[in-house]
Amino acid sequence: MHRAPGMSVRLKFTLSYAGFVMLAGTLMLVTVWVYLLRGLPDAASSPNGLVPVRAIVLHAYAPATAVVLALLLVFGLLGGWLLAGRMLAPLTRITDATRTAANGSLSHRIELEGRKDEFRELADAFDTMLARLEAHVAEQRRFAATASHELRTPLAITKALLEVTINGPGRDLGELIGRLHNVNARAIDLTEALLLLSRADQRSFTREPVDLSLNVEEAVETLLPLAEKHGVAIEASGDITPAMGSRALLLQLTVNLIHNAIVHNLHGRGIVRVTTGIESGSVTLSVENTGEVLPAQLVSTLTEPFRRGTERIRQDHAGVGLGLAIVKSITEAHDGTLTIVPRPGGGLQVTVRLPAAPPPETLNR
Structure with a gap:
């Protein structure tokens, strides 16, 4: 965005500080002058006649006042410039870091030292944003x-x-x-x-009430021929689980989980258990399957795109390596959490936890 040139913030602070000092000094001098004049007569008698006391005091006071105001102006400008520079130094570092990031270098960090204040909170938040953006x-x-x-x-x-x-x-x-x-x-x-x-x-989807248990029924019916081909039994149970989100995406999430559990299972004697439930303001969808024993290190990487378990890369119906990555993305888009843990006897237990949908009367208000 093109902007017309203007005064710097440091100069504005300097002028504001100097103006405040001048105003305070002027008020102080005016106050002294008013109280001084209240105690002085207009004139006083002397051997040489009447002496204009106020005029003499004013003549002596005015130059001193001008000198004091000039010194206050100089002090205000210099002091304001130095203080503004010191106060705005962290902002300069933040600006430099922003320009560096805008040029494509996301590895730079501000790392502003000192105790917590507004500038340090801004710098820490910016460093956190850069770290997440870089990742x-x-x-x-x-x-x-x-x-x-x-x-x-x-x-x-x-x-x-x-x-x-x-x-x-x-x-x-x-x-x-x-x-x-x-x-x-x-x-x-x-x-x-x-x-x-x-x-x-x-997250370009419309949110509406979705019953995960109905999604499970539809997904099981769709994938039943595949399960029969692999000799895998599917056991589905659970309660009505109303969530808020996209029915198509949540159905895809359910299909991906069950499909993954069928394909990566014990051929001819495998089992897939699908359960739904409600727990303290959230709904859960859990898919558990038998299969090969997987180390925890491998399980933690299964949600990365195109990552598959060992010995599973080119099986029939093995998918394209995006099943659990899509599940993770859909879960996060619905403000939920995804938990994947290996079963002691082999296989995985995958649990999706989503916020429960509000009661129907609340939605109709």
């Missing part, structure tokens, strides 16, 4: 790099299949079409997952 930018760069790699993989496979067909026209065309269809479907799934993740991060 967010770094995460976005890693995400963009990994997403580009993931998207490049199906494109490279498609190119290779087409080149093989061109160079070897005798190959089965039906087999090629089938492989191309699978690769294309994977690329579409990845693109849709990226768009869903972006939508959740932007």
